[in-house]
Amino acid sequence: MGRNSCCLKPKLRKGLWSPEEDEKLFNYITTFGVGCWSSVPKLAGLERCGKSCRLRWINYLRPDLKRGMFSQQEEDLIISLHEVLGNRWAQIAAQLPGRTDNEIKNFWNSCLKKKLMKQGIDPATHKPLEENMEAIKDEKKNSTYNNEKPKMEAIHHHHHHHLHGNISKINEESSQHFVNKIEFDSLSSYLNGENNNNSNNNGGGFSWESENKLENLLEFQTNQMKNLEFKGSSSVEESKIIQNQINSATFGSYHPLMSMSENERAGSFGIFHHI
DNA sequence: AACAGGTTCAACCGCGACTTA
């Protein structure tokens, strides 16, 4: 179709956002809401393109954003979701309240990928690295045969093992519930190609239908996480213990840059104190 | 202290999908 990028227009600012710009955008969106992004900069008095404003709001200014490190539960969930969804960051982010696709993508690329590699797991396939090498060899060997079924069985087995391993960290009851649900409601039907309406869909590959089926079970796990983090204990003491467990399970992704700019922003305009 | 190399993450870019005129 050929159109100019909005950011190519002269005069428009690029790069890091100043606290003043943040304030203008924040005040505008909280007052008038999110409407047409292309008109936001003009109405908010910003020399930015609408796209840049949208991104800034979604990734940084939105009041419902969760700040700080990813919890162990979030980490497990991201890995599990990535295993099923691949690099569909927006869909993964949709299952983690308060997290953005950009944040999760960065976390994946900077931390989780390496962590999986260290564990001998290929972050792209979520299979053991050696198994991958063998699979490649086999594929070359048997390239004329139809390998679909054995492959799917291997993946199913792996999902069973991996998902169970991840979820057991949350707690036994929820893990059992989750595993039951994920295995019998969604993954097994997806992985076994029993997806009624889409059985002819890409020869058993990923489909939107199967993805939709995931929503319920993902919502379930998210709720479990919420329960664990915010409700799960009846006393303050218990919740402290759980919070400590969560904190101790996390690993260093907390960025001073983030906290610094957060403080800077909070200090630079008081409106954030009201959120 | 100074520098180099590595890491992190906010922001940009290009593209496809969707909507509107």
Next chain:
DNA sequence: ATAAGTCGCGGTTGAACCTGT
């Protein structure tokens, strides 16, 4: 039907920061 505008996504970039020497 289609051109133009808009939105949202995923990949990439580069400045800021960290760490080791």
